[in-house]
Ligand code: NAD
């Protein structure tokens with residue numbers, strides 16, 4: 018990393034700066050973690066905005082449930098939301114407790130409340146329980162970010178097991194349907210839902226058949242539900258990240274030999290950092306986007322997308 022890049026790393030997101038050099042073009046070494054992977058063990062470490070995200074009061078008093086909030090994009094969104102004034106319920110897997118505790122401390126440093134709900138959202142019953150417990154802890158619920166997901170690369174459909182196919186669908190899309198349905202019982206007009214889809218929804222990589230299919234489904238679900246809920250004053254949108262450096266990539270999300278070049282084939286020439294996603298989720302959750310419904314905001318370093 019050059020001196021200029023090291024300095025730029027801690028510049029807040031509102032400062033005028035060159036997006037090419039805002040973060041270094043990383044070449045991660047080959048590495049592996051068991052699913053789901055920990056941010057704490059990732060080489061190099063990610064930037065989730067802990068030293069840089071500057072809030073401007075855009076989510077003052079909001080009550081948000083964020084799934085996959087312990088690490089990567091979800092953690093960056095949790096930090097952004099807290100610094101914008103929201104209290105947060107964090108959903109994650111029990112194995113991720115160490116990452117979740119770190120994000121909880123950052124949220125509390127921002128003067129906001131953080132409530133932790135470890136559990137498996139591929140379990141149908143847990144989805145409803147999670148939402149009800151989160152709403153109780155927060156004293157209501159007016160923002161939902163369906164961000165959790167699993168991505169396991171398998172080169173050949175012959176090796177893609179029925180178990181993996183089902184587990185990916187249960188985690189990535191069935192849980193969104195279940196959590197959303199349970200959340201709507203708590204949500205007043207003005208509430209928002211933001212779903213994490215992916216560039217994989219339109220440009221599927223050959224080893225991600227199950228994952229990419231769920232991301233296409235999330236996009237479609239977002240656009241259908243947005244129309245259904247519009248008259249009730251509840252807005253539904255999605256964010257479609259490109260290659261973002263997170264634990265997802267080293268826990269079999271990518272073939273290991275691809276890690277050193279991760280994200281370099283984007284027009285901007287580098288992988289994204291999780292904190293670069295936070296403003297998209299903040300915008301779609303804040304009332305400033307009141308006329309934006311059923312939109313998928315692509316945050317992908319410049320790859321053309323529909
Ligand atoms: P991440 O590993 O940091 O986050 C994924 C989170 O999902 C995990 O932290 C975990 O808490 C949660 N999760 C997975 N299975 C779960 C289960 N059964 N129960 C409860 N929680 C579970 O990785 P990330 O890249 O920040 O991923 C966040 C979202 O962004 C995912 O939906 C992913 O598909 C999407 N996305 C990521 C990229 C990227 O390049 N990193 C690109 C496009 C889309």
Ligand code: MG
Pocket residue numbers: 053054055056085087088089109113116264
């Ligand atoms: Mg995690």
